[in-house]
Amino acid sequence: MRRTLILLLLGGAGFVAATAALAGDHCDRPMRDWRPRQAVEERARNLGVEVSRIRTDDGCYKIYGRTADGRSVEIEMDPVTLKVLETEYRDRTRRGDHDRREHERAAPAPRAAPANPLIGPATGVTK
Amino acid sequence: MKKLASTTGLCLTLALLATPALARPVTITTKMKPYGGDGAYLALYLTNAQGGYKGTLWVSGRKAKYWSHLSSWYRATRGAPAGVDAITGASVGAGRTLTVTVDLADALIDAGYQIRVDSSVEKNADRPAEVVAPLTANGRRQAVAGRGFVQSLQYDF
Numbered sequence: 001m002r003r004t005l006i007l008l009l010l011g012g013a014g015f016v017a018a019t020a021a022l023a024g025d026h027c028d029r030p031m032r033d034w035r036p037r038q039a040v041e042e043r044a045r046n047l048g049v050e051v052s053r054i055r056t057d058d059g060c061y062k063i064y065g066r067t068a069d070g071r072s073v074e075i076e077m078d079p080v081t082l083k084v085l086e087t088e089y090r091d092r093t094r095r096g097d098h099d100r101r102e103h104e105r106a107a108p109a110p111r112a113a114p115a116n117p118l119i120g121p122a123t124g125v126t127k
Numbered sequence: 128m129k130k131l132a133s134t135t136g137l138c139l140t141l142a143l144l145a146t147p148a149l150a151r152p153v154t155i156t157t158k159m160k161p162y163g164g165d166g167a168y169l170a171l172y173l174t175n176a177q178g179g180y181k182g183t184l185w186v187s188g189r190k191a192k193y194w195s196h197l198s199s200w201y202r203a204t205r206g207a208p209a210g211v212d213a214i215t216g217a218s219v220g221a222g223r224t225l226t227v228t229v230d231l232a233d234a235l236i237d238a239g240y241q242i243r244v245d246s247s248v249e250k251n252a253d254r255p256a257e258v259v260a261p262l263t264a265n266g267r268r269q270a271v272a273g274r275g276f277v278q279s280l281q282y283d284f
Contacts, residue, residue, distance in 0.1 A: 026190060058190075086189070086217075116182030119173065120150050120230025124185050124216040127224050 026058035027078055027085070034079040043082045049073060060085060149233040153284040155184065155242060157225045157258075160278045166218030167276045168193055168247045170200035171227060173262070176239040183208050184242070185227040188218040196247035199255035221276075231284075237263050246276045 037054055040061050044051045049065040056062065061077040067089075076086040159167060168188030173181040180203030186194070195201050204211075219225045244258035254275030260266060260282065270279040 026192070058192075116173075118150075118232035118235050119182040119184065120232075122185055122214045122227055122229035124187070124214075124225060124227045126187075126217060126219050127226070 026076075027060035029059060029078070029080045035082055040077060040079075040082065043077070044075060047075070047084070049075065150230040151233065151284050152228050153231045153282055155227045155229070155280065155282045157219070157227070157244065157280045158278045159219055159221055159223055159225075160273075160276055161222040162248065162251070162276050163221055164251050165249045166220045168197060168218050169225065169277075170194075170197040170245045172200050172203070172243055172245075173235065174203075174241050174243055176241065176261075178241075178243075178256075180204065181240065183211060183214060184229050185225075186211055186215040187225060188247075189215055193247065193249070196253045197245040197255070198253055199243070200245045231262075235262060236284075242280070242282065244273065244277055244280060246273070248276055251276075 040054055040063060041051050044063045044065060048068050049063065050067075051063055051065040053064040054061060055064075056079075057076070059079070061079050061082075063075040063077060065073055065075075067073055072090040074088045074090070075084055076088075077084055155171060157169065157171070166188070168186075170186050171184040173184060175181060178199075180200075183200070183204065186197075186207075188194070191207065194207055201207070216225075240262045242258070242260045242262055243256050245253075245255045246257050247253040252275065254273075254277075257273045257275040258271055258277050258280045260271040260280055262282070267283050268281055270281045272279055
Protein backbone atom coordinates (compact mmCIF):
# COMPACT_ATOMS: atom_id res chain seq x y z
CA MET A 1 0.00 0.00 0.00
CA ARG A 2 2.77 2.36 1.05
CA ARG A 3 4.80 1.44 -2.03
CA THR A 4 1.83 2.13 -4.31
CA LEU A 5 1.34 5.53 -2.65
CA ILE A 6 5.02 6.46 -3.20
CA LEU A 7 4.82 5.39 -6.86
CA LEU A 8 1.64 7.43 -7.36
CA LEU A 9 3.27 10.50 -5.78
CA LEU A 10 6.38 10.12 -7.94
CA GLY A 11 4.23 9.71 -11.08
CA GLY A 12 2.20 12.80 -10.19
CA ALA A 13 5.35 14.87 -9.61
CA GLY A 14 6.72 13.73 -12.97
CA PHE A 15 3.49 14.65 -14.72
CA VAL A 16 3.47 18.13 -13.13
CA ALA A 17 7.13 18.69 -14.14
CA ALA A 18 6.47 17.54 -17.71
CA THR A 19 3.39 19.75 -18.00
CA ALA A 20 5.33 22.75 -16.69
CA ALA A 21 8.11 22.12 -19.20
CA LEU A 22 5.66 21.88 -22.11
CA ALA A 23 3.59 24.89 -21.13
CA GLY A 24 4.57 28.44 -21.90
CA ASP A 25 7.29 27.70 -24.43
CA HIS A 26 6.56 30.89 -26.24
CA CYS A 27 4.15 33.39 -24.59
CA ASP A 28 4.18 32.80 -20.86
CA ARG A 29 1.27 34.86 -19.53
CA PRO A 30 -1.24 33.99 -16.80
CA MET A 31 -4.77 33.50 -18.17
CA ARG A 32 -6.22 36.09 -15.79
CA ASP A 33 -4.24 38.83 -17.59
CA TRP A 34 -5.30 37.84 -21.12
CA ARG A 35 -7.13 40.45 -23.18
CA PRO A 36 -10.48 39.34 -24.62
CA ARG A 37 -10.88 38.18 -28.21
CA GLN A 38 -12.79 41.35 -29.10
CA ALA A 39 -9.69 43.39 -28.22
CA VAL A 40 -7.55 41.08 -30.35
CA GLU A 41 -9.93 41.43 -33.28
CA GLU A 42 -9.94 45.21 -32.94
CA ARG A 43 -6.14 45.29 -32.76
CA ALA A 44 -5.90 43.15 -35.91
CA ARG A 45 -8.42 45.38 -37.68
CA ASN A 46 -6.30 48.42 -36.78
CA LEU A 47 -3.37 46.63 -38.41
CA GLY A 48 -5.43 46.40 -41.59
CA VAL A 49 -6.30 42.71 -41.30
CA GLU A 50 -9.74 41.27 -41.92
CA VAL A 51 -9.91 38.50 -39.31
CA SER A 52 -11.25 35.08 -40.24
CA ARG A 53 -10.16 33.07 -37.21
CA ILE A 54 -8.55 33.56 -33.81
CA ARG A 55 -7.01 30.71 -31.84
CA THR A 56 -4.35 30.17 -29.18
CA ASP A 57 -0.98 28.59 -29.91
CA ASP A 58 1.88 28.11 -27.44
CA GLY A 59 0.17 30.53 -25.09
CA CYS A 60 -0.06 33.25 -27.75
CA TYR A 61 -3.00 34.47 -29.78
CA LYS A 62 -2.81 33.43 -33.43
CA ILE A 63 -4.92 35.42 -35.84
CA TYR A 64 -5.71 34.28 -39.36
CA GLY A 65 -7.00 36.75 -41.90
CA ARG A 66 -6.45 38.71 -45.04
CA THR A 67 -4.73 42.05 -45.62
CA ALA A 68 -6.29 44.90 -47.61
CA ASP A 69 -4.33 43.80 -50.69
CA GLY A 70 -5.73 40.27 -50.41
CA ARG A 71 -2.73 38.47 -48.94
CA SER A 72 -3.45 35.62 -46.55
CA VAL A 73 -1.73 36.30 -43.24
CA GLU A 74 -1.11 34.72 -39.83
CA ILE A 75 -0.24 37.00 -36.91
CA GLU A 76 1.11 35.84 -33.57
CA MET A 77 0.24 38.22 -30.76
CA ASP A 78 1.14 38.54 -27.09
CA PRO A 79 -2.13 37.84 -25.23
CA VAL A 80 -1.56 40.59 -22.66
CA THR A 81 0.14 43.47 -24.48
CA LEU A 82 -1.26 42.53 -27.93
CA LYS A 83 2.19 43.18 -29.32
CA VAL A 84 2.73 41.54 -32.72
CA LEU A 85 5.36 38.83 -32.25
CA GLU A 86 5.39 37.34 -35.71
CA THR A 87 3.70 37.98 -39.04
CA GLU A 88 3.63 35.24 -41.61
CA TYR A 89 2.26 35.73 -45.11
CA ARG A 90 1.09 32.82 -47.22
CA ASP A 91 1.30 33.38 -50.94
CA ARG A 92 -0.19 30.69 -53.13
CA THR A 93 2.13 29.94 -55.98
CA ARG A 94 1.07 28.57 -59.35
CA ARG A 95 2.65 25.24 -58.52
CA GLY A 96 -0.41 23.55 -57.02
CA ASP A 97 -0.80 23.56 -53.27
CA HIS A 98 2.76 24.47 -52.41
CA ASP A 99 2.83 27.40 -50.00
CA ARG A 100 5.46 30.04 -50.24
CA ARG A 101 5.86 31.45 -46.78
CA GLU A 102 7.41 34.72 -45.89
CA HIS A 103 8.36 35.20 -42.26
CA GLU A 104 8.61 38.63 -40.82
CA ARG A 105 9.25 39.88 -37.34
CA ALA A 106 7.85 42.93 -35.60
CA ALA A 107 11.28 44.26 -34.72
CA PRO A 108 14.73 43.34 -36.02
CA ALA A 109 17.03 41.60 -33.57
CA PRO A 110 19.69 43.88 -32.08
CA ARG A 111 23.33 43.23 -32.92
CA ALA A 112 25.38 41.64 -30.19
CA ALA A 113 28.65 39.78 -30.01
CA PRO A 114 28.61 36.02 -29.26
CA ALA A 115 30.71 34.66 -26.39
CA ASN A 116 33.81 33.81 -28.48
CA PRO A 117 36.00 36.96 -28.65
CA LEU A 118 37.24 35.91 -32.10
CA ILE A 119 33.68 36.16 -33.46
CA GLY A 120 32.19 39.62 -33.79
CA PRO A 121 28.62 40.86 -34.22
CA ALA A 122 26.47 39.37 -36.98
CA THR A 123 23.53 40.40 -39.11
CA GLY A 124 21.35 38.19 -41.28
CA VAL A 125 19.05 38.90 -44.23
CA THR A 126 16.78 36.46 -46.05
CA LYS A 127 15.79 37.06 -49.67
CA MET B 128 43.98 70.18 -27.80
CA LYS B 129 45.10 67.78 -25.08
CA LYS B 130 41.45 67.01 -24.28
CA LEU B 131 40.73 66.32 -27.97
CA ALA B 132 43.70 63.97 -28.17
CA SER B 133 42.65 62.04 -25.07
CA THR B 134 39.05 61.77 -26.31
CA THR B 135 40.24 60.48 -29.70
CA GLY B 136 42.49 57.96 -27.94
CA LEU B 137 39.60 56.75 -25.79
CA CYS B 138 37.34 56.35 -28.82
CA LEU B 139 40.00 54.37 -30.67
CA THR B 140 40.53 52.10 -27.65
CA LEU B 141 36.78 51.46 -27.37
CA ALA B 142 36.56 50.74 -31.10
CA LEU B 143 39.41 48.25 -30.84
CA LEU B 144 37.77 46.54 -27.87
CA ALA B 145 34.40 46.32 -29.63
CA THR B 146 35.67 44.25 -32.58
CA PRO B 147 37.97 41.24 -32.56
CA ALA B 148 41.64 42.09 -33.16
CA LEU B 149 42.45 42.06 -36.90
CA ALA B 150 38.95 40.99 -37.83
CA ARG B 151 37.27 41.17 -41.20
CA PRO B 152 33.61 40.99 -42.20
CA VAL B 153 32.82 37.59 -43.65
CA THR B 154 29.66 37.19 -45.73
CA ILE B 155 28.14 33.71 -45.65
CA THR B 156 25.48 32.99 -48.27
CA THR B 157 23.26 29.95 -47.74
CA LYS B 158 20.91 29.04 -50.59
CA MET B 159 18.06 26.65 -49.82
CA LYS B 160 16.77 23.93 -52.14
CA PRO B 161 13.16 24.24 -53.37
CA TYR B 162 12.14 21.37 -51.06
CA GLY B 163 8.53 22.57 -50.86
CA GLY B 164 7.86 22.66 -47.12
CA ASP B 165 7.80 25.03 -44.18
CA GLY B 166 10.68 27.40 -43.44
CA ALA B 167 13.89 25.67 -42.35
CA TYR B 168 15.50 26.16 -38.98
CA LEU B 169 19.25 26.62 -39.42
CA ALA B 170 22.24 26.93 -37.10
CA LEU B 171 25.46 28.28 -38.60
CA TYR B 172 28.37 27.69 -36.26
CA LEU B 173 32.12 27.42 -36.16
CA THR B 174 34.05 24.30 -35.17
CA ASN B 175 37.66 23.23 -35.20
CA ALA B 176 38.85 20.51 -37.60
CA GLN B 177 37.74 17.78 -35.16
CA GLY B 178 34.22 19.21 -35.00
CA GLY B 179 34.69 20.84 -31.58
CA TYR B 180 32.25 23.73 -31.16
CA LYS B 181 33.85 27.21 -31.14
CA GLY B 182 30.96 29.63 -31.50
CA THR B 183 27.60 30.38 -33.05
CA LEU B 184 27.46 32.61 -36.11
CA TRP B 185 23.69 32.71 -36.76
CA VAL B 186 20.47 30.89 -35.94
CA SER B 187 17.40 30.98 -38.22
CA GLY B 188 14.11 30.18 -36.51
CA ARG B 189 12.95 31.89 -33.37
CA LYS B 190 11.00 29.23 -31.51
CA ALA B 191 13.53 27.89 -29.01
CA LYS B 192 11.47 24.74 -28.46
CA TYR B 193 12.48 23.55 -31.95
CA TRP B 194 16.20 24.24 -31.52
CA SER B 195 16.79 20.74 -30.17
CA HIS B 196 16.22 19.55 -33.78
CA LEU B 197 19.45 21.36 -34.72
CA SER B 198 21.01 18.48 -32.90
CA SER B 199 24.79 18.84 -33.27
CA TRP B 200 24.69 22.56 -32.51
CA TYR B 201 22.17 22.09 -29.68
CA ARG B 202 24.26 19.36 -28.06
CA ALA B 203 27.46 21.41 -28.35
CA THR B 204 25.86 24.50 -26.86
CA ARG B 205 23.84 22.59 -24.21
CA GLY B 206 20.65 24.23 -25.37
CA ALA B 207 21.69 27.58 -26.68
CA PRO B 208 24.61 29.89 -25.96
CA ALA B 209 24.09 33.09 -23.98
CA GLY B 210 23.15 36.04 -26.17
CA VAL B 211 21.89 33.85 -29.02
CA ASP B 212 18.68 35.90 -29.29
CA ALA B 213 20.71 38.76 -30.76
CA ILE B 214 21.99 36.58 -33.61
CA THR B 215 18.68 34.87 -34.35
CA GLY B 216 16.41 35.60 -37.31
CA ALA B 217 13.36 34.12 -38.99
CA SER B 218 13.38 30.62 -40.47
CA VAL B 219 14.45 30.40 -44.12
CA GLY B 220 11.86 29.33 -46.68
CA ALA B 221 12.38 26.83 -49.49
CA GLY B 222 14.29 28.33 -52.41
CA ARG B 223 15.29 31.41 -50.47
CA THR B 224 18.76 32.70 -49.62
CA LEU B 225 20.11 33.66 -46.19
CA THR B 226 23.00 36.12 -46.15
CA VAL B 227 24.85 36.46 -42.85
CA THR B 228 27.62 38.99 -42.32
CA VAL B 229 29.81 38.40 -39.30
CA ASP B 230 33.14 39.83 -38.14
CA LEU B 231 35.68 37.01 -37.82
CA ALA B 232 39.21 37.35 -36.48
CA ASP B 233 41.98 36.70 -39.00
CA ALA B 234 43.27 34.06 -36.60
CA LEU B 235 40.28 31.85 -37.55
CA ILE B 236 41.13 31.81 -41.27
CA ASP B 237 43.44 29.07 -42.59
CA ALA B 238 43.67 27.70 -39.07
CA GLY B 239 41.66 24.49 -39.49
CA TYR B 240 38.28 25.96 -38.55
CA GLN B 241 35.05 24.98 -40.30
CA ILE B 242 31.68 26.60 -40.88
CA ARG B 243 28.95 24.05 -40.21
CA VAL B 244 25.21 24.15 -40.80
CA ASP B 245 22.56 22.09 -38.99
CA SER B 246 19.10 22.23 -40.53
CA SER B 247 15.62 21.05 -39.65
CA VAL B 248 12.23 21.33 -41.36
CA GLU B 249 8.94 20.64 -39.60
CA LYS B 250 7.20 17.42 -40.74
CA ASN B 251 10.34 16.59 -42.69
CA ALA B 252 13.81 15.81 -41.34
CA ASP B 253 16.74 16.98 -39.23
CA ARG B 254 20.11 17.29 -40.95
CA PRO B 255 22.95 17.85 -38.49
CA ALA B 256 26.18 19.20 -40.04
CA GLU B 257 24.68 19.02 -43.53
CA VAL B 258 27.30 21.55 -44.67
CA VAL B 259 30.93 21.47 -43.55
CA ALA B 260 32.98 24.23 -45.19
CA PRO B 261 36.64 24.69 -44.17
CA LEU B 262 37.31 28.38 -43.48
CA THR B 263 40.27 29.13 -45.74
CA ALA B 264 41.38 31.95 -48.03
CA ASN B 265 41.30 29.51 -50.96
CA GLY B 266 37.76 28.48 -50.08
CA ARG B 267 36.38 31.97 -50.71
CA ARG B 268 33.54 32.15 -53.26
CA GLN B 269 33.55 28.35 -53.62
CA ALA B 270 30.09 26.84 -53.27
CA VAL B 271 29.90 23.89 -50.89
CA ALA B 272 26.88 21.63 -51.47
CA GLY B 273 24.57 20.68 -48.61
CA ARG B 274 23.39 17.12 -47.95
CA GLY B 275 19.85 18.08 -46.91
CA PHE B 276 17.80 21.23 -47.40
CA VAL B 277 20.74 23.51 -48.23
CA GLN B 278 21.61 23.71 -51.90
CA SER B 279 24.91 25.52 -51.37
CA LEU B 280 26.89 27.62 -48.95
CA GLN B 281 29.64 30.01 -49.86
CA TYR B 282 31.54 32.68 -48.03
CA ASP B 283 33.54 35.69 -49.01
CA PHE B 284 35.72 38.25 -47.25
